[in-house]
Amino acid sequence: xxxxxxxxITKKFGVFAAVDNVQLNxxxxxxxxxxxxxxxxxxxLLRMIAGLEEPTSGAIVLDGEDITxxxxxxxxxxxxxxxxxxxxxxxxxDNISYALRIRGASREEQxxxxxxxxxxxxxxxxxxxxxxxxxxxxRQRVAIARALALSPKLFLLDExxxxxxxxxxxxMQVELRQLQQSLGITTIVVTHDQREAMTMADLVVVMGHxxxxxxxxxxxxxxxxxxxxxxxxxxxxxxxxxxxxxAGRTTILGTAIPGLAMPAGMTKASVSIRPEDVHLGExxxxxxxxQVSFVRDLGGTIETFIEVGNTSIVAVTTPRERHDVPVGxxxxxxxxxxxxxxxxx
Amino acid sequence: MRREAPRSxxxxxxxxxxxxxLIVFFVxxxxxxxxxxxxxxxxxxxxxxDFVIDNYARFLSTFFGGVLGFSLMLAVxxxxxxxxIGFPFTYLxxxxxxxxxxxxxxxxxxxxxxxxxxxxxAWSTxxxxxxxxxxxxxxxxxxDKPVALLPTFGAxxxxxxxxxxxxxxxxxxxxxxxxxxxxxEAARTxxxxxxxxxxxxxxxxxxxxxxxxxxxxxxxxxGSYLLPQILGRPQHWTLSVLIxxxxxxxxxxxxAAAMAVFLVLISLALVGMTLLVGRRENAL
Numbered sequence: 001x002x003x004x005x006x007x008x009i010t011k012k013f014g015v016f017a018a019v020d021n022v023q024l025n026x027x028x029x030x031x032x033x034x035x036x037x038x039x040x041x042x043x044x045l046l047r048m049i050a051g052l053e054e055p056t057s058g059a060i061v062l063d064g065e066d067i068t069x070x071x072x073x074x075x076x077x078x079x080x081x082x083x084x085x086x087x088x089x090x091x092x093x094d095n096i097s098y099a100l101r102i103r104g105a106s107r108e109e110q111x112x113x114x115x116x117x118x119x120x121x122x123x124x125x126x127x128x129x130x131x132x133x134x135x136x137x138x139r140q141r142v143a144i145a146r147a148l149a150l151s152p153k154l155f156l157l158d159e160x161x162x163x164x165x166x167x168x169x170x171x172m173q174v175e176l177r178q179l180q181q182s183l184g185i186t187t188i189v190v191t192h193d194q195r196e197a198m199t200m201a202d203l204v205v206v207m208g209h210x211x212x213x214x215x216x217x218x219x220x221x222x223x224x225x226x227x228x229x230x231x232x233x234x235x236x237x238x239x240x241x242x243x244x245x246x247a248g249r250t251t252i253l254g255t256a257i258p259g260l261a262m263p264a265g266m267t268k269a270s271v272s273i274r275p276e277d278v279h280l281g282e283x284x285x286x287x288x289x290x291q292v293s294f295v296r297d298l299g300g301t302i303e304t305f306i307e308v309g310n311t312s313i314v315a316v317t318t319p320r321e322r323h324d325v326p327v328g329x330x331x332x333x334x335x336x337x338x339x340x341x342x343x344x345x
Numbered sequence: 346m347r348r349e350a351p352r353s354x355x356x357x358x359x360x361x362x363x364x365x366x367l368i369v370f371f372v373x374x375x376x377x378x379x380x381x382x383x384x385x386x387x388x389x390x391x392x393x394x395d396f397v398i399d400n401y402a403r404f405l406s407t408f409f410g411g412v413l414g415f416s417l418m419l420a421v422x423x424x425x426x427x428x429x430i431g432f433p434f435t436y437l438x439x440x441x442x443x444x445x446x447x448x449x450x451x452x453x454x455x456x457x458x459x460x461x462x463x464x465x466x467a468w469s470t471x472x473x474x475x476x477x478x479x480x481x482x483x484x485x486x487x488x489d490k491p492v493a494l495l496p497t498f499g500a501x502x503x504x505x506x507x508x509x510x511x512x513x514x515x516x517x518x519x520x521x522x523x524x525x526x527x528x529x530e531a532a533r534t535x536x537x538x539x540x541x542x543x544x545x546x547x548x549x550x551x552x553x554x555x556x557x558x559x560x561x562x563x564x565x566x567x568g569s570y571l572l573p574q575i576l577g578r579p580q581h582w583t584l585s586v587l588i589x590x591x592x593x594x595x596x597x598x599x600x601a602a603a604m605a606v607f608l609v610l611i612s613l614a615l616v617g618m619t620l621l622v623g624r625r626e627n628a629l
Binding site: 050051052072073075077078079081083085086099102103146149 | 525527528530533534536538539545546549552
């Protein structure tokens, strides 16, 4: 089978399981983002794929070949480290051609490949510069080019953009995604930035406590989070308690939501609804009534915070559709049932 | 922080103490030595102030030239051996858990508390025929009968490397601890075996540290005068041994001073050359 298969991989440090029985299939050419808070095991998983960490049990299969027993240098992969790990004593060109030199490529081959890669990363003519003279974004590109020098089967990146400032990071995300698509290379990126994952990935894998909580395309993760942790981690969400009342209707904060059905046999659950799906209106029958506690007008969007009892609901609207709701005003909050995701108790 | 040029005398006060120490413990003794090296020897007593270059002229003989050459060769060899052993050792040590590192470092520091005399006699026992390590080799059947391993050049070299190795490791340790471990991992993901990655990446990244350590051990080894006498034959004696001999046993202070000045100048020249070569390579 083509692609990468991670088969029941476990990594224990002492009794602590950093990665706990993880199962994942990555079809050839897929861009995967491993996403999660620090300490969730995503970096350990990546390092096991790279062979820098030995799994306690399980197997890693690449294009049908079990690569678990292979040492790192025989796995044919490219990796970009968080620190970039550019060799400080080598020039840009020598950094990029390092893997080729190890394979015993001729000088002409090396030069040709370096020029190709420098063009690919939009830094033509940089081959003779010392690494220390590059800007943050340029170093980033050189690290990417170095990892791709041998056209590896697998491209791994460990928090590659975390050292860049916000604007450059966003630009590099787009560039990295376009590069990956043009090369068609199976790519795995570790990140804790959900925006980064949404921008680049075909498949987002949300991890927590060493386990995969949900693996799905980004928009599915956003629209249909598997649980409260995923819903909260991916973007901003409202997590509201839902109950089935004596009449059999589903209620949120004491107000019945017609059309919202709980799974059979459940009487209590959490409901996730994205802020842009929350509608504000007049405090009238059928709507949840609350009081505006804060308004954050960002120009492009307006975030309205509403207190309902002890619960806070946030609604995001554009200025075009905004109702005039000053702080302290009573508003009606409408939760469209088709936008509500029932997460279980 | 803004840096201003010092204006008043008071601005220079922080320099007074180090300046004073340098004058009292370096400039004055060294100047005295240079002065003495031009004095005339008085065979019946000590020396009389004069200005003669006989002491330097006497030094420029094949015998003393040979001793100087041997001393420099020995010091270079000790420095190279120390770094060749100490660098991989320290590198592997920094990959161990913190507790293991501390234990090793404390052990190494305790070696520093041994005096050169104790080290010398300990090794002379270990290399002896009657109680030495060859007896162990006989016991496990690798040798027919115990032999004396001293006085030999190998014994001198072993003793001096043993003495200088803790210093080497202590100097290398901070630089190796700070080395980014992902440099090595990056080399491995690019297809380098661990050994190759070490020589391609770790060693060049720390070249300045290695050069500095080589110089330090070289200078350290140049001053050794007890171990060559305890573990070697007279042809293994270094210039430092001859200086001691002239100064203390022959009461020829001026000649001893001349040799010492010569040794300092030659070592400074060598160190300077090493740094110059290092800088030129850096510029490439």
